[in-house]
Amino acid sequence: MNRINKKLQEAKKLLSIYFTAGYPNLNDTVSILQRLEKSGVDMVEIGLPFSDPLADGPTIQASSTEALKHGMTTKTLFNQLKDIRKTVSIPLLIMGYFNPILQYGVDAFCQECQNIGIDGLIIPDLPVNVYNEHYRKTFEKYGLVNVFLITPQTSEERIRFIDSVSNGFIYMVSSASTTGAKTGFGQEQTAYFKRIANMNLNHPQIVGFGISNQETFCQATQNAKGAIIGSAFIRFLDNNNIDDIKTFINSIRNA
Amino acid sequence: MKKTYNIDNKGYYGEFGGAYIPEMLYPNVEELRQNYLNIMAETSFQDEFDQLLKDYVGRPSPLYFAKRLSEKHNTKVYLKREDLNHTGAHKVNNTIGQILMAKRLGKTRIIAETGAGQHGVATATVCALMGMECIVYMGEIDIARQAPNVARMKMLGAEVRPALSGSKTLKDATNEAIRDWINNPVKTHYIIGSAIGPHPYPDMVTRFQSIISKEIKWQLNKKEGRENPDFVVACIGGGSNAAGTYYHFIDDEDVGIIAIEAAGKGIQSGESAATSVLGKEGIIHGCKTLLMQTSDGQITEPYSISAGLDYPGVGPLHSHLYTSGRAEFFSATDDEAMAAGLELTQLEGIIPAIESSHALAIFSHKTFKPDDIVVISLSGRGDKDLQNYIDYFNL
Ligand SMILES: Cc1ncc(COP(=O)(O)O)c(C=O)c1O
Numbered sequence: 001m002n003r004i005n006k007k008l009q010e011a012k013k014l015l016s017i018y019f020t021a022g023y024p025n026l027n028d029t030v031s032i033l034q035r036l037e038k039s040g041v042d043m044v045e046i047g048l049p050f051s052d053p054l055a056d057g058p059t060i061q062a063s064s065t066e067a068l069k070h071g072m073t074t075k076t077l078f079n080q081l082k083d084i085r086k087t088v089s090i091p092l093l094i095m096g097y098f099n100p101i102l103q104y105g106v107d108a109f110c111q112e113c114q115n116i117g118i119d120g121l122i123i124p125d126l127p128v129n130v131y132n133e134h135y136r137k138t139f140e141k142y143g144l145v146n147v148f149l150i151t152p153q154t155s156e157e158r159i160r161f162i163d164s165v166s167n168g169f170i171y172m173v174s175s176a177s178t179t180g181a182k183t184g185f186g187q188e189q190t191a192y193f194k195r196i197a198n199m200n201l202n203h204p205q206i207v208g209f210g211i212s213n214q215e216t217f218c219q220a221t222q223n224a225k226g227a228i229i230g231s232a233f234i235r236f237l238d239n240n241n242i243d244d245i246k247t248f249i250n251s252i253r254n255a
Numbered sequence: 256m257k258k259t260y261n262i263d264n265k266g267y268y269g270e271f272g273g274a275y276i277p278e279m280l281y282p283n284v285e286e287l288r289q290n291y292l293n294i295m296a297e298t299s300f301q302d303e304f305d306q307l308l309k310d311y312v313g314r315p316s317p318l319y320f321a322k323r324l325s326e327k328h329n330t331k332v333y334l335k336r337e338d339l340n341h342t343g344a345h346k347v348n349n350t351i352g353q354i355l356m357a358k359r360l361g362k363t364r365i366i367a368e369t370g371a372g373q374h375g376v377a378t379a380t381v382c383a384l385m386g387m388e389c390i391v392y393m394g395e396i397d398i399a400r401q402a403p404n405v406a407r408m409k410m411l412g413a414e415v416r417p418a419l420s421g422s423k424t425l426k427d428a429t430n431e432a433i434r435d436w437i438n439n440p441v442k443t444h445y446i447i448g449s450a451i452g453p454h455p456y457p458d459m460v461t462r463f464q465s466i467i468s469k470e471i472k473w474q475l476n477k478k479e480g481r482e483n484p485d486f487v488v489a490c491i492g493g494g495s496n497a498a499g500t501y502y503h504f505i506d507d508e509d510v511g512i513i514a515i516e517a518a519g520k521g522i523q524s525g526e527s528a529a530t531s532v533l534g535k536e537g538i539i540h541g542c543k544t545l546l547m548q549t550s551d552g553q554i555t556e557p558y559s560i561s562a563g564l565d566y567p568g569v570g571p572l573h574s575h576l577y578t579s580g581r582a583e584f585f586s587a588t589d590d591e592a593m594a595a596g597l598e599l600t601q602l603e604g605i606i607p608a609i610e611s612s613h614a615l616a617i618f619s620h621k622t623f624k625p626d627d628i629v630v631i632s633l634s635g636r637g638d639k640d641l642q643n644y645i646d647y648f649n650l
Contacts, residue, residue: 051421051553052539054433055277061420073551098275099538103552124277125538149278153440158281176279176440 014226022072048096120145180231182210266454344635352463370425372404374448449493453541464499517559608635
């Protein structure tokens with residue numbers, strides 16, 4: 001069984017972290033992953049930087065621009081990760097936009113992910129119908145989980161379709177926004193989380209976008225399996241040493 | 256069935272097109288996709304569109320026989336005078352159509368991207384006309400380069416927001432407009448300025464611009480007793496004036512289709528916008544098309560002296576016309592375009608937009624027969640480019 005699906009069976013609420021590969025420094029990728037695992041993070045999304053990240057707010061945009069300036073490429077990332085399974089065992093996903101993957105070759109990309117031990121992919125601009133028609137077989141051949149997004153505007157019918165095509169978890173975008181935009185959740189979000197929970201979908205939901213601290217993590221996971229922190233973690237890295245990652249994770253989980 | 260180069264029912268031109276958008280945009284784009292053809296087919300929509308094009312834009316735009324230019328190049332040259340439209344370019348055909356579309360979809364807030372400011376001005380204009388809120392994203396660098404158009408947009412009541420990300424030009428302004436739409440999914444309509452973006456945008460923009468070739472047909476019939484020229488010629492940024500100029504001729508293979516891209520300082524100079532030569536298939540702004548990118552799939556910065564051609568991709572229709580061989584593609588350097596612009600000015604007394612000057616540079620690349628009828632899209636007037644011409648020619 002894929003590491004993601006195994007992890008989803010654990011009883012606890014899952015904390016997942018996103019960071020942009022190649023940031024703050026080109027070769028931090030492995031060190032960050034090791035520290036995240038040691039700090040008790042359940043799952044990590046490794047951001048493959050893109051020049052034009054449409055769904056991202058200023059923080060992740062800036063980290064992507066920096067990472068590309070440092071020379072991060074798809075090949076470089078795969079090289080950095082080639083021995084990752086010797087030291088890191090939590091589920092790992094790559095989150096990136098479709099164009100760099102298309103240029104690498106979708107089959108070759110998926111195969112490389114399998115070789116390394118990447119468990120899943122999140123590709124925000126690969127729509128579910130295109131995936132279903134053209135790429136699903138390839139992803140499944142290499143044992144990859146593909147994760148789709150839903151938003152407060154996604155219709156119930158479409159959510160059910162996305163659920164039927166999913167093979168891991170559903171990425172529940174907390175509000176109509178780019179990454180990093182919100183400060184705290186209101187009634188509207190809570191109602192939306194509940195509405196989705198009440199749909200009794202086949203795949204668990206993990207909430208992302210706008211989660212920045214213990215309070216928002218707890219709110220998000222009240223009605224969902226877990227939550228993903230991205231921009232807030234990157235802002236932490238802006239101001240702190242990677243050796244202090246545990247401090248950040250503890251502030252979410254314990255305290 | 257006759258072969259068609261037009262869009263298929265899945266939103267593709269051959270292998271190009273589609274809607275590669277984040278889920279956050281799906282409801283908006285899907286709403287538009289489901290409704291745009293029906294709305295455009297409504298009699299009340301057509302009446303309002305036609306009326307505004309006539310009384311407000313000043314259509315039909317003349318099809319002008321350029322006698323002295325024809326003599327110079329020993330062929331018969333007609334100019335389709337989009338430069339005489341209100342606001343000075345073809346862009347307004349599309350913004351009129353889209354603002355009427357937005358109204359029928361119940362939207363109250365308009366966003367747009369702009370490079371040189373022509374599409375921004377055309378959008379701000381129709382928003383003033385309809386009393387709608389208007390926000391135009393423009394790269395920080397372009398804001399500095401195109402001060403008069405920024406002032407026009409502000410005077411028209413639009414808010415001009417600087418795009419501060421990436422390279423701070425048109426591509427980034429487009430990213431920012433898309434991000435705005437993600438953050439404002441309900442009451443906002445995004446008026447894209449060219450035949451680019453996710454389906455149905457390329458088709459919708461093309462249909463609004465197709466008035467250009469519709470008029471060419473009857474105008475040419477009056478003047479020459481035939482509807483079809485031998486060649487239609489247009490410059491390509493994203494490809495909206497070209498799409499409109501070609502539209503009614505696309506499936507008539509006896510009409511030669513010619514596209515001119517911006518070669519900038521030369522195709523191999525590293526400062527160019529000649530996407531058909533330098534580009535590869537990929538995804539940009541929600542659409543599968545040819546685009547300039549690194550081998551790693553990062554989108555690269557184009558360059559052209561003309562801000563309106565400074566886009567790293569071309570619309571999916573044009574990628575299809577290029578790869579299928581239906582259209583001939585050329586690219587004109589800054590120098591060739593500027594010389595062609597000066598030539599038109601001095602032979603015909605018409606100062607063209609630098610974008611349109613690229614189309615006029617066709618004569619440096621192709622020789623026509625004396626009795627060929629060549630229709631060139633004069634997509635815009637040169638007022639906005641005066642400073643560029645002054646600097647270039649030391650006037
Ligand atoms: C006068 C003029 N022509 C051409 C263009 C290029 O755009 P498109 O290729 O969409 O016609 C522009 C864009 O700003 C323009 O202002």
